[in-house]
Amino acid sequence: MIDLTGIIAISGQAGLFKVIAQSKNGIIVEALADKKRTTISSTSKVSSLEDISMFTTGDDKPVSEIMKSIFDKEKGGVAVDAKSDDKTITTYFASILPEYDKDRVYVSNMRKLFSWYNILQATGNLKERSEEKAEENTEKKVTAPTIQKAAAKKTTIKEPKAKTSTGVKKTAGVRKTGSA
Numbered sequence: 001m002i003d004l005t006g007i008i009a010i011s012g013q014a015g016l017f018k019v020i021a022q023s024k025n026g027i028i029v030e031a032l033a034d035k036k037r038t039t040i041s042s043t044s045k046v047s048s049l050e051d052i053s054m055f056t057t058g059d060d061k062p063v064s065e066i067m068k069s070i071f072d073k074e075k076g077g078v079a080v081d082a083k084s085d086d087k088t089i090t091t092y093f094a095s096i097l098p099e100y101d102k103d104r105v106y107v108s109n110m111r112k113l114f115s116w117y118n119i120l121q122a123t124g125n126l127k128e129r130s131e132e133k134a135e136e137n138t139e140k141k142v143t144a145p146t147i148q149k150a151a152a153k154k155t156t157i158k159e160p161k162a163k164t165s166t167g168v169k170k171t172a173g174v175r176k177t178g179s180a
Contacts, residue, residue, distance in 0.1 A: 011045035055101035082115035
């Protein structure tokens with residue numbers, strides 16, 4: 001499988017982005033194509049490529065596995081151009097994923113997959129996920145809730161309140177008096 005950790009697609013914006021950090025009002029991302037960093041608000045629709053899958057006649061197939069099939073077929077090269085005609089796109093996609101659901105997977109979905117693959121290939125982000133890393137991620141998902149529960153059970157130490165002079169109340173900020 002191809003490692004797609006931290007790579008996202010943002011609705012309404014072209015290209016793929018890598019998550020750098022979280023900010024107060026959203027996330028800070030870096031465009032894979034030109035390495036420009038921007039802040040994306042928390043109201044934007046963001047999709048992690050790691051969580052996207054495509055419909056098949058059986059179980060849904062993750063995008064990382066489909067990209068691995070393309071990578072193997074092309075030997076790490078570029079996939080079919082996303083702007084090719086519909087027939088070329090569907091025949092190429094059928095050669096990669098023959099059991100795809102023809103009623104629910106549209107040509108636009110295939111085009112988007114091929115454009116994502118070509119962006120990742122051009123920027124050098126097509127890396128295979130090592131088995132150790134995959135096992136490590138599943139262990140983290142299992143142990144994270146138990147660690148949080150253990151941390152919540154720890155007793156908290158109360159800090160002493162700041163002393164103030166007698167008769168004077170400590171205020172958090174500046175008070176304005178009077179009328180507007």
